[in-house]
Structure formats: structure tokens, C-alpha cells
Amino acid sequence: MDLGSTLLFCARWTLLALLVFAPWAYGSTRPWALEVTTWWMLGAAALRLAGFVTRRGRWGGRVPLLLAVAAAGILAQGWWMAANASGIYDPDFSVFAPIAPLWAALPGAADAALSQHWMLRATGLLGALFIAAEMAAERAWRERLWVTLVVAGGSIAALGVVQRAAGAPTIFWEDPTARSPTESYVKTFFASFYYHANAGAFLNLCLPLTAALALRAATRPTHPLVHAVCVSAFVLQVLASVMITSRAAQAIALLLFAATAAWPARALLASAWRKRRSAVLIGAAVAVLAVGVAVGAVGLGRQAERWQGTLDQLEAGNTRLLAQRAAAGAIPEAGALGFGPGCFQAVFPYFTVPYGDTLRGFWRHLHADFVQTVVEWGIVGTILWSVTFFGGIARGFHCQREPDTAPSSQNGLLLPAAVLGLLGVALHALLDFPLQIASVQLVVAVLLGLCWGWHDRTRREKRRRREAPFSGGSAATEPSAPEATGG
Numbered sequence: 126m127d128l129g130s131t132l133l134f135c136a137r138w139t140l141l142a143l144l145v146f147a148p149w150a151y152g153s154t155r156p157w158a159l160e161v162t163t164w165w166m167l168g169a170a171a172l173r174l175a176g177f178v179t180r181r182g183r184w185g186g187r188v189p190l191l192l193a194v195a196a197a198g199i200l201a202q203g204w205w206m207a208a209n210a211s212g213i214y215d216p217d218f219s220v221f222a223p224i225a226p227l228w229a230a231l232p233g234a235a236d237a238a239l240s241q242h243w244m245l246r247a248t249g250l251l252g253a254l255f256i257a258a259e260m261a262a263e264r265a266w267r268e269r270l271w272v273t274l275v276v277a278g279g280s281i282a283a284l285g286v287v288q289r290a291a292g293a294p295t296i297f298w299e300d301p302t303a304r305s306p307t308e309s310y311v312k313t314f315f316a317s318f319y320y321h322a323n324a325g326a327f328l329n330l331c332l333p334l335t336a337a338l339a340l341r342a343a344t345r346p347t348h349p350l351v352h353a354v355c356v357s358a359f360v361l362q363v364l365a366s367v368m369i370t371s372r373a374a375q376a377i378a379l380l381l382f383a384a385t386a387a388w389p390a391r392a393l394l395a396s397a398w399r400k401r402r403s404a405v406l407i408g409a410a411v412a413v414l415a416v417g418v419a420v421g422a423v424g425l426g427r428q429a430e431r432w433q434g435t436l437d438q439l440e441a442g443n444t445r446l447l448a449q450r451a452a453a454g455a456i457p458e459a460g461a462l463g464f465g466p467g468c469f470q471a472v473f474p475y476f477t478v479p480y481g482d483t484l485r486g487f488w489r490h491l492h493a494d495f496v497q498t499v500v501e502w503g504i505v506g507t508i509l510w511s512v513t514f515f516g517g518i519a520r521g522f523h524c525q526r527e528p529d530t531a532p533s534s535q536n537g538l539l540l541p542a543a544v545l546g547l548l549g550v551a552l553h554a555l556l557d558f559p560l561q562i563a564s565v566q567l568v569v570a571v572l573l574g575l576c577w578g579w580h581d582r583t584r585r586e587k588r589r590r591r592e593a594p595f596s597g598g599s600a601a602t603e604p605s606a607p608e609a610t611g612g
Contacts, residue, residue, distance in 0.1 A: 132176030133259075137266060139169040140256050141273045144567065148281050148327055151296075152318040153563035162563050163246045170252025173259075188258060189520070192577050195512040196251050202506050203247055206465045207240035209233030214471035216487075221471070234465025235472050243467030246563060250570045254513075257574025264535065270571065271539050275338050277568075278331025279358030282365035285316035285324065289368045315369050325374020326559030328365055329381055329549045330568045333542035335359045336385045341538055373556045381549045389541035445492040445556075448484055451476045452496050463503030472500070490561045494554035497561070514573065518547050521576030540579060543572040 143165045150158035209228060212221035214236045226233045234240035260266035284297075294301040296314055318324035339359035342352045366378035455464075455476045464472045470489045477484040491497040499507050521544040525537070550559055550569060559565045 127179075129176045129179035132172050132179060136169050136172035136176060136256055137260055137269075139165070139172060140253055140571070141269060143169065143253075144270075144273050144571065145277045145280070147564040147567050148277055149317050150564075152323050152327065152565075153567075154319060154323065159246075159563050162567070163242075163249055166249025166253050166567070167245065169256060170249055173252065173256050188255065189577055191512060191516060192258075195509045195516070196255075198509045199506065199513070200244075200248060200251065202462060202502070202509070203240070203244045203466045206232065206234040206462060207237065207244050210237030210240055210465065211235070213237055214239070214468075216471075219474060232460060232462045235468045236465065239467040239471060240465040246566075247466065250566055253567060254570040254574040254577070257571040258578025259574075261575045261578035262580055267535055267539060267575065270575065271334060271338060271535070274331055274568065274571070275335045275355070275358050278328055278335055279354075279361050281316045281324065281331075282328055282358070282361040285365045286361055286368060288314075288316065313370070315371075316365075321369050322371040322374055322553075322557050323559060323562045323565065325366075325369050325371040325378070326550055326553050326557070326562070326565050327568065328362060328369070329374060329377050329553065330546040330565065330572070332362050332366065332378060332381050333385045333389075333545040333549075334539070335362050336382070337389055337538040337542040340389075373553055377549050377553050380552070381545055384545050384548075385542065388545065389538050444483065447480060448477075448488065448491055449493045449496055451480060451484060452491050452493070452500055455500050456496075459500050459503050461503045461505050463499070463501045463506055466501055466506075469497050469501050490558035492557050494558050494560040497558070514547075514551070514569075517573035517576040518544055518551075521547075521579065524576070524579045540575070543575050547572050547576070 143162065146165070147153045147158075147162050150161065153159050153162040209226045209231060210224065210233045211226045211229075212223050212235060214221050221235065224237060257270065260270060288297060296317060296319075313319070313321045315321040315324040318327070335355075335358050339355040341347075342355040347355075363382075366375060366382075369375065452469075452473065455472065469491060470487070473488050473491070477488075491500075495507075498510060502510065521540055525540045525544070547569065550565065553559050560569065
């Protein structure tokens with residue numbers, strides 16, 4: 126193995142290890158955990174870039190031109206805004222300390238420190254996306270990504286279920302006496318996340334992947350240990366989806382469960398029914414039983430009260446809706462490039478003045494990711510991020526519709542599950558801020574990489590070998606243009 130291949134190998138395994146670390150480190154929400162996750166992503170990206178240089182510019186996968194242009198635009202706009210910042214926000218006095226920008230006539234970020242920190246993370250996330258896109262070209266690495274995400278989601282679900290069953294007052298490894306009982310995150314934690322909605326968003330990203338892997342294990346000859354792990358992870362995620370107290374996460378989990386049964390699982394279940402595979406029926410019965418036990422543990426009355434409280438809030442006027450209205454008022458002043466990446470928390474207080482004490486307090490994030498994106502990135506940046514996000518979903522849906530897709534293949538299960546997970550987090554982003562959480566962002570970047578970079582090199586090579594006798598053998602010896610150039 127040459128140096129370039131070694132660096133590529135290390136970059137990929139570094140990313141897989143980070144996918145497990147990020148959710149366990151408080152969801153990468155605490156400052157130290159966020160720093161570690163950011164630099165870990167940058168390290169993986171640096172390894173891959175070094176491998177790219179060492180291999181003389183040869184890329185292992187196929188990067189669509191549209192994705193490359195959108196990513197380059199995001200990095201160019203974001204780093205320019207950070208470098209051309211005109212101030213640093215002082216939260217104690219709610220004022221901006223002015224600093225000299227590079228070019229005062231051009232737009233710049235409102236806060237230099239916030240923008241620089243956010244752009245380090247954005248650079249690492251785009252690096253993770255491109256590494257995942259390269260891994261999507263190889264069946265074995267797609268399988269490793271799939272299993273890693275299922276293990277990460279299943280382990281977080283297991284921790285949350287055990288905490289709820291034990292009646293833990295806070296995260297297991299924290300001292301409950303060291304926190305004030307009035308602090309909100311003491312009441313809303315789940316697993317390793319302080320805020321249950323963030324945990325729900327992470328679990329919902331992994332839920333379709335776990336369900337798809339459990340279905341494949343139940344309907345194909347599989348080692349008993351692998352079968353047990355897959356089914357157990359699925360049951361734990363179902364339990365966690367019911368036990369979690371985030372109403373938005375619960376509703377989206379239900380939609381994802383139904384969509385998984387209607388899309389990737391439908392053909393596989395029909396095939397298993399024709400073959401009379403009892404494992405599928407047993408697994409479905411276990412899942413239904415798990416839901417019943419979870420509902421009984423949490424209490425239908427408590428869940429009904431929470432949903433009724435949500436309806437009452439909507440009727441009386443929700444603070445989150447008022448905050449969204451205030452943020453929407455900031456969009457005209459944000460201009461084409463916005464106030465700068467990560468600067469929402471610094472500029473938002475100036476737009477809450479007309480609402481008096483109704484929106485008092487510190488708003489680190491808006492409970493509407495797409496509106497916050499427009500405020501921070503403006504129209505141009507929002508278009509670039511939309512191309513990256515929704516373009517990946519569209520490409521994943523298109524690749525899944527290949528005519529030779531088998532129900533139990535990666536193309537028939539993994540790719541639809543990735544698309545469903547991304548659609549679920551997009552729906553959640555309308556109501557909350559999952560796309561501002563580093564551990565959720567990382568999984569989203571990896572799933573987008575799978576969608577953008579998906580193509581089955583093994584299947585294409587087999588097809589060329591079949592066609593070789595009819596083409597004089599050239600197809601068996603000469604690679605196709607995209608694979609030869611890496612483009």
C-alpha cells in the first residue's frame with residue numbers, strides 16, 4: 126500500500142470513529158466537545174487532502190460538478206465574511222467592539238470570532254461530506270458507514286432507554302447536585318444530549334438506517350450475532366422514540382417509521398412473505414411489543430398532556446413563532462451575504478426590541494433552521510447550502526430508481542434510508558434547530574456524501590466485463606472516463 130492509499134485509509138477510519146464519538150460527547154454541544162469534533166473533522170479532511178496530493182491529484186470517487194461549485198462557493202463566502210468582519214460582540218454589555226475590516230466597502234461578518242469558529246466547523250463538515258462521497262463509490266466502505274451509523278444510533282438509544290427506566294435525574298456520569306434543579310437542560314436531557322429534541326433529531330437520522338439493516342438481516346442468511354445486534358438496535362431505537370419527551374421528534378419518528386415501511390421495506394417484506402420467512406414476522410411482533418411496553422412506561426396520560434399543552438400554546442401565541450417573526454424582520458437588513466456565519470446570537474437581540482419582554486433572554490439558536498440560515502448567510506449563501514442539501518436528496522432519490530435495484534441490496538435499502546433520514550431532519554428543522562448541532566450536522570454531511578457520491582463501481586466493472594466480448598475486449602482493460610480521471 127502506497128502513502129496516498131494509506132492516508133486515504135486513515136481518513137476514512139478517522140471519520141468512522143468520529144461518527145461514534147460525536148454523539149457520546151454530549152452531542153458535541155459543550156464547548157470542549159465541539160472543539161474536539163471540529164478539529165477531528167478537520168484532521169480527517171487534512172489526511173484526505175494529503176492523500177490527494179500524494180496520489181498526484183487522483184480522486185477515488187466521482188464528485189458532481191454542481192456539488193463542487195456549491196462547496197467552493199460556501200467556503201469562499203464564509204471565509205471572506207469571517208476575514209472581513211467589522212466587530213466583536215460583547216454579550217455582557219450587548220454592544221459590538223469595532224475592528225478594522227480588510228475592505229470596509231464590502232460586506233463582512235458582524236462578529237469575527239463567531240464567524241471564524243463556525244467556518245472551521247463548516248470546512249470540516251464539507252471535508253466529511255467529500256470523504257463520504259468518495260466512500261460511496263465502494264460497496265465495502267458503504268457497508269462500514271451503514272453499520273457505524275447504526276451502532277452510534279443504537280448505543281445512544283440504549284443509554285437513553287436505560288436512563289429513563291432507571292429514573293435518572295441527569296446524565297449518568299454527571300453529579301445531579303452540581304446543577305441547579307431550575308436549569309432547563311436538567312429536565313430535558315436524553316441519553317448524552319442535554320436537550321431532548323437534539324437527541325431526537327440524531328436518533329431520527331439513524332432510525333431508517335437501523336430499520337433497513339434489521340430488515341436485511343431478518344430476510345437474508347445472516348450470522349445469529351449480527352442478526353441479534355441489528356434487531357436489538359432497531360428495538361432500542363423504537364423504545365427511545367417513544368420514551369423521548371420531544372413532541373416534534375416523536376411525530377417525525379412516527380412519519381419515518383411509516384415511510385420506511387412504505388418505501389424501502391415494502392418490496393423486501395413482500396419478498397420475505399412469499400418465501401415465508403418467519404424472522405420478519407417475529408421481528409415485527411417484537412417491535413410492536415416494544416412500543417407497547419414503552420408507551421406503558423412513559424404513560425399515555427403524560428404524553429397526552431404534553432400534546433395538549435402544545436395545542437394550547439399555539440392557540441395562545443407561541444414564543445418561538447414570535448421569534449421567527451422577529452428573525453424574518455432581520456432578513457432585509459442581512460443583504461445578499463447575510464450577517465455572517467454563526468452570528469445569529471449576536472445580531473438577534475437588536476431585532477427583538479419591538480417585542481419587549483416577550484422575547485427576553487439569550488437566543489443562541491432560532492427554532493427554525495432555515496430562517497436562521499437566511500439571516501446568517503443571506504440569499505446567496507442560502508442558495509448554495511440548499512443546492513448542497515436538497516440537491517443531495519434529489520440525487521439520492523434518482524440513484525435509487527435504477528432498474529436493476531434488488532430489494533435487499535444497498536441500493537434498495539441504504540440509499541432510501543439515507544434519503545428518508547435527510548427528509549426527516551429537514552422537517553424537524555422547520556420547528557427546531559437540529560442543523561445547528563455538530564453531531565447532527567456530521568451525520569447529515571455523511572448521508573449527503575452517500576447520496577452525492579453514490580455509484581456502484583463493482584457493478585459497472587462486472588457490466589464492462591460482460592460487454593467485453595462484443596467490444597473487442599477494450600471495455601475490460603480500459604477504465605471509463607470518470608473513473609480514469611477521478612472526475
